[in-house]
Amino acid sequence: MSNASTRNRGIPNPLAWIGAAALGLFGEIGRLAVFSARVKAAAFSPRWYIGQIWKQIVQIGFFSLPVVGMSAIFIGAALALNIYQGSGRFGAEQFVPNIVVLGITRELGATITALMLAGRVSAGISAEIGAMRVTEQIDALESLSASPYRYLYAPRFLAALIALPLLVLVADIIGVMGGWAVSVFGLGFDSTVYLRNTLDFVTRNDILTGLIKAVVFGAVIALMGCYQGDRSKAGATGVGRAATLSMVGAAVLVLASNYIMSTIFVEVGL
Template identity: 80%
Template sequence: MQNPIQLIGRATLGLFSEIGRLAVFAGRVKGAALTPRWYGGEILRQMVRIGFYSLPVVGLAAVFIGAALALNIYEGGSRYGAEQFVPSIVVLGITRELGVVITGLMLAGRVSAGIAAEIGAMRVTEQIDALETLSASRYRYLYAPRFIAALITLPVLVALADIIGVMGGWLVSVYGLDFDSTVYLRNTLDFVTTNDILAGLIKAVVFGGVIAIMGCYQGDRSQAGATGVGRAATLSMVGAAVLILAFNYVMSTLFVEIGL
């Protein structure tokens, strides 16, 4: 039996080697995405799959988050007579944090796990080997298009989630909390700044990269059989979700420091 120090040492080495492998993989995908040749058809196909097909789930999540946020802020604010801050706090919370984080987490489940399962299945059915024998790099043909598509579509989805989330807050405030519609919207537009929106969109680009890289990485490393593919999907979803939350904190701290 190993002593605890050995176990800790082994786990630490394992963690660092995993981080190293992931970093090398991410570097290769980024290299393939930044240099020709690009597969335009594949990029478009992935943009539809990652972006367009995620619209319903992102829209629904955003409207409910916005609505719940408005209710909670109203409830908390009413204790200090600060109900009038509902529009400003809703728009700030949605644009800087909740819109992008919720979209990221939803896509970690829908997209990252989907990519991992698809690539994992391709790995175990020898389709990736076939790709290589046909002189097509898997980094260029499979991974770079997904990476590029996620980088482009995530900010668009987040911008839409921001609008829908704010409208969710507006719906509850106007029809449930007796706010005046015009005043609510004017307060929202007066309070939100370009920096608030920009902060969310910058995070969206990073989260897009995380979602695509984690899906491709776990799929590429998938072990044989249904269990291996299932495990790849689970690991990609969990890994992407944890990294999104960690990067969100780091970037929020950085944005506060630089005044964004």
């Protein structure tokens, strides 16, 4: 071996590393885009496995209620306390109910729900599908003339699209009530006045923007879980890595898409 080639091996080339990382990133984005397109095509054309969709709605929606409810109540309560503390600097404590309901419905209800589900649901889907991949169950499914896109991925995708807005609606209500509880029992607000201010201030658009976000977050969470599970490598390490990647990927995409949607909503006046 020549001295030059030995030298080249010893010193990492930063440009080559950046190039390889960029190629890897674009490749991953391309694969995810193709996978997502195939899942959407399967989800919005017959045949639908209604039993599987219902099972996933229960799994994703119903069983997430405790974690979503707990998160929402604490976020609402903490939000009320912080707004009370901040607004007190310029004597605007009476706006606590308005800002709590605005923050919860437009932003935190959907985002907190989605982040909790990125952990509970996306990682769960990824681990389940990853285990099916490495134990040849997905190959078996195909060999039995059933498409994994229709039988496995589309039901999870559709279930997340349906369940997330419902969960966000629940989170909105519980979050606002968390703020109400702290304000009434801890900060001395009158219960009737607090609720009246909340209901008078919140608009249909505030709730709608949160629900639109929820649909997009549902798609992100289900797609990341299915994609990483489908690409899972063999062994416990491979399945564990797929679950981690899906959770982290879903959380980052939820936050990024949240910012993009908030920008669009502001631009169009929603």
